[in-house]
Amino acid sequence: MGHALATEGGFCTGNARVIDHQRLSSSGYVFSASLPPYLASATIKAIDIVEEKPELLVKLRQNIAMLTKGLSDIKGLEIVSDPVSPIIFLALKQSTGSSKGDLQVLEDIADHVLKEDGVFIVTSKRSTLDKCKLPVGIRLFVSAAHSESDLVKASESLKRATASLLPAHD
DSSP states (O other), rough: TTTTTTOOOOOOOOOOHHHHHHHHHHHHSSOOOOOOOHHHHHHHHHHHHHHHOOOOOOOHHHHHHHHHHHTTTTTTTTOOOTTTSSSSEEEESSSSSHHHHHHHHHHHHHHHHHHHOOOOOEEEEEOTSSOOOOOOEEEEEOOOOOHHHHHHHHHHHHHHHHHHHHHGGO
16 A cells, blocks of 8 residues: 555455464564554545546556556566556566676666656665565556656657667676
8 A cells, every 4th residue: 555545554354363463463563653644644535536536547557558568668678567557667688697787787777767868767676685586677656647758758768778778788
């Protein structure tokens, strides 16, 4: 819910024993205070907006499909996220051989699209303490507020950046 509603939180489903275990042993519950009232209010408002304006979800799905299509043929990168997620995750098709090297390539691409086209994208960094070793990548967020030109600009900028920078890292 933190990403979906631009606030904080989540939920757990299952039998009472599993839920109690998850809730009572989660680090968010053990090491932090309860959700601040302003974030609870923001979450409620976000749910109200989605209920009052279902067309926003239709627009969001259209934007996700449009950006996914625009990013799907970028040489050297592949989409590794769920096709219906508003968070689109791109990873290198061919690793440099190390996470550090991969991250440098991706940060160069992110810097290039920001400097050349004013498109802000972020790389996902991984902790050395992560138990699950996921690849580094580029993360893009799609919203219903993005225009078609915003999405085209982002995908075209990434295409140009990868075309010019990926061969340099070979």
